Amino acid sequence: MGFVDESEASLVALYGSSCWLMTGLEIEAGLYKSVERRTPSSGWLALATFERACDVYDDGSVYVIDAPGHMPGHVMLVVRVKIQDTEGPDDFIILSGDCFHHSALLGDSKLTGRPPFSKRTMHEDQYQAFDTIQRTAELTKQPNIWVIRAHDAKVAQAIGTDEKGESLGLPSLQDWQKNGWKDDQGS
Numbered sequence: 001m002g003f004v005d006e007s008e009a010s011l012v013a014l015y016g017s018s019c020w021l022m023t024g025l026e027i028e029a030g031l032y033k034s035v036e037r038r039t040p041s042s043g044w045l046a047l048a049t050f051e052r053a054c055d056v057y058d059d060g061s062v063y064v065i066d067a068p069g070h071m072p073g074h075v076m077l078v079v080r081v082k083i084q085d086t087e088g089p090d091d092f093i094i095l096s097g098d099c100f101h102h103s104a105l106l107g108d109s110k111l112t113g114r115p116p117f118s119k120r121t122m123h124e125d126q127y128q129a130f131d132t133i134q135r136t137a138e139l140t141k142q143p144n145i146w147v148i149r150a151h152d153a154k155v156a157q158a159i160g161t162d163e164k165g166e167s168l169g170l171p172s173l174q175d176w177q178k179n180g181w182k183d184d185q186g187s
Helices: 124-142 153-159 179-183
Strands: 012-015 018-023 043-046 050-055 062-066 075-082 091-097 144-147
Touching: 124 144, 153 179
Parallel strands: 091 144
Antiparallel strands: 012 018, 043 050, 050 062, 062 075, 075 091
């Protein structure tokens, strides 16, 4: 297709066999095979099972975790939703994005489609993806951490839906443990 000035593009989105930029120009699929990885100004820190995390506000409330494997630049978001009044760990929710696509993978990451058992894998780097899935699976074992994957209809069911099956909106997530939402979802 045509020449695209990379300095003007602020978002690359894959759609079907094409790649679109916020400028609206269509470019050849596969042109952007990597994402520039920058070191946060405050540097990387280890967080739980991951070596590369960034404390967004420098207060422990929100972290971005480098979660490689699925696609270049894939990240997860960790949000502290409740500070415990008594001694004990705070409660966190991890928005894992496309780190895993079915909760069964948290039990055995080798269940994901991969060569030679499958002609394709949905991950850009299957070995890094397996490692990220295994690290995420370890976090699901923590009683104070709820890992939520993208595309999971069970989350809406756990939180609550109306008679049409539509989500009731964005609830307060502070009481997810008391409400049993992690148990209802299965991760």
